[in-house]
Amino acid sequence: MELSFYLVQLLNAIQYGFLLFLVASGLTLLFGIMGIINLAHGSFYMIGAYLAYWLTGVTGNLWLGILLGLPIALLVGYLVERFAISFLYQRDHLYQVLLTFAMILIFNELQQILWGTDVHGVAIPEILAGSIPLTENQSYPIYRLFISAVCIAIACGMSWVIQKTRLGMMIRAGASNREMVQSLGIDVNRLFALVFSCGVALAAFAGMLASPVDSVYPGMGENVLIISFVVVVIGGTGSIKGAFVGAMLIGLVSTFGKVLLPEMASIMVYALMAAILLWRPQGLFGRAA
Amino acid sequence: MTEKNQNGISRRDLIIKGAVVTAGLAASSVLVPARFAIGGQAKVKVGILLPYTGTYAKLGTHIRDAMLMRFAEANNMLGGRPIEFVDIDSEAKPAKAQQLTDKLIKKENVDFLVGPVHSVVGMAMVKMARGNGPITVIPNAGADQLTGVLCAPNVFRTSFSSHQMGYPGGPAMLEDGHKRVVLMYWNYGFGKQVAAAFKKSFLPAGGTIVKEIPTPFPKVDFQAYLTELAALKPDAVYTFYAGGGAVKFVKDFAAAGLKKSIKLYGAGFLTEGLGAAQGDAAEGVRTILHYADTLDNPANQRFRAAFKAATGASADVYAVQGYDAGELILRGMNAVKGDTGARAEMIAAMENAVIDSPRGQLRFSKSHNPIHDIYLREVVKGENRVVRVAAKDQDDPATGCSMA
């Protein structure tokens, strides 16, 4: 194979990494900052995609669909936090695993009741519909590049909020010592409700953004769930930087794995994770426990 | 939602009725020939094991609704006996298949067993039902083994075998002038069998497989493989993908600009019932299947109208397979006038049935697999239109079957 082939594959790998980061960013927020294992993250991704499909159908425009869908996702996140997750902050991770596992079942059924069992597609908005030629017979859709740009924006935005703003400071403090922050007069409950809602909205946003390139179908969330956990764990929970590096690593390993060692492609990602945890049990950028 | 069938009876009603009349009647219908039962009114029990949740939910509901529609057209009487349904959600989970089949056979004592969609569930099911179990009709699962190694007198299939799905593809692509072909398919049982069948006809007839690219099932990240495909520069690509994966593949293929230089072919599921989701990306894609929405025969037109009226949904190949499953059971029961004890007679009648199906003429091989025409279709304006008959009376070799 020629060099151009590997360059295009590199582009694919980075692009895939961006998509993974988009999904994993919300997860690392809940995971690292709130200490919540959210197995229903894939379901929120799926809900986002279905919201995009539904609202784009109603409004005739993906941007409007996303604009209307985000408040709904925030609301869903808020309700889930208030009526379920908030009871579990003091408990063992086990209960979070169980609770969010059960939520997968529930959201799958709700999806089926609300939107049926068909496979759907969402059209790419007119302005981004074109593509750029890469090699003599392959071209690259502009929309995918657009997704990458959004990912970079989100990554920068999240780091900025968490590292530089007062809100971010409260979040970081709340995560490391809940009681202390509470005694300082900050309402941790409200803070956590806000963070959880944002995490859910991020997952849903990822689903909305990906809906034109992915298709919209029952069970689609489970395809991204486990892999985004791998991303977060490799990077170290709670680290935006870690999630980004993790996503890129997975993007590279899985893309070049498919090309160079096709029969091992599925296993390699998990082997990478095991190897990294063997070397650094708290992930690449995680704080030692 | 498809909760209601054409009679307005919900699945729940069916199940509740099923539960009420379970023990006593079921026992009598098995032990005493129905003819001699009180007034000939003992109910025939039809057990249905189809997925109503998860990825295959739509297939399951279409198969069931179409079959119930066929029974309703016959006033819900099988050989003069009323029908009782026991309907179970298989969830398409292989790990639960045996338990659920066990329930239908041993607890519910069904006379007929209809299901499933998923091939692996099918193998677990057929392994238990073959031989002395209920008369079994498979309305979708395509694994070759079901009418091959696992074939049995009491097991019928109204859908297809993997072989029938892949084999006609080779000559069809050669006839279209594509000699250098890449094979891409989901790397799991059914995908592998379809690909193997394709090679069996394509290679001896002078075709060249440039490369075989199995992709992990059920994953949908195709980008790396599409780049590889572009670099290989074949005339065409033959694929097996279905459902959400098929939508994604067709869209990604078009978005990568490959449509201009590489012709996309596939087993029929690539575009079946996915027109709305795939949109323009699917235009010009050619697929091979034993059915097409636009088939111009009276049975098809009548069936599509009736299905639309009954369920509100457009019929597809799965509905046809369910409808024919209902027809096949009717033929068997009518031939013995409802006497489920006359098993050999009933099986003979089913085996010799020639059905005027919406797909065209449907007959059965000695291994009880369908013999039917396979069509080459092309997506034109969102419709799967028939280009030509790719294989007339396509049969299955029934490898390993002792009856063939």
Add this chain to the structure above:
Amino acid sequence: MSALSRFLPLSALLVLLLFPLLGSEYYVGLLSRIIILAIFAMSLDLLIGYTGLVSFGHAAFFGIGGYALAIAFQDASVIHLWQALPLSLAAAALAALLVGWISIRTSGIYFIMITLAFAQMFFYYFFESPSYGGDDGIFLFLKPVLMIGSEDILKLEQENNFYYFALSCLVAGYLLLTMILRAPFGKVITAIKANEHRVCALGYSVNRYKLVSFVIAGTLAGLAGFLEGAHSGYINPSYMSWHESGIAIAIVVLGGMGTLYGPVVGAFIVVLLQDFLPSLTEHWQLLFGSIIISVALFLPRGATSLLPRILALLRREKSEDASSEEDPLEKTDG
């Protein structure tokens, strides 16, 4: 209370022993499945409930137990129980040793995720490997037999024989775990769950204890997998999927973790729910999920934790009649 707590399991065992005399073949088969699941869940309880290791990949060892049987005896003309059973147990133990050795270095969320990762690796290995049937799995057309000389002592072909064999495995597993937990080893692992640092400070090699516990649990899960393979004559990768690991956790918590008998009760509850709920509605998973959520939120010690409360309530009523003071038997937990 203690008389009752001894009486209950014994009477439950008696009912289970007599069941095949009354129940139909279908229900005996269903009960065999429940027993297999109970063994599996009980083994997970050793990790979750006693050692404090939340494994989210336990289904892998179940699958390996089944696959070892299926792979080794695929084409055999007779499956000797004395060969097949140790083989399955050894395979599961070996896998657990390997996975455990790496996994126990991590803790908390990372432990949950690394066990999941290993289970996924095994899943994909069997799913995509061409030599072991891929996703189609492997069929076994024979059932194991126990032979001495040329005499068949025990044929698992008959449903009742299998049932009693599975039941004795359950009882043996239960007794074994009880003994282990009463031994000093058991004291140490429960102490690790309560306070790992303190145990460490006392000079115990915490990781070694965790690893042994992990291997015991994995081996027992392999036993359950062996039984499943022998019972259904069929094994496929879906037994190893993370869904099955999740269901196993649900069983342990639903029944009551840290009790050993809780998971057995949990297995009954889950299988019977899955059998019954679909007859209520097409969207039965909505109900199933809601039940799991309610338990996670409001009944963290599981269904069996209700029993002492009910008993205490009953006793309190009695003692109120006798107008005497009653000691609080069970404190409600948080």
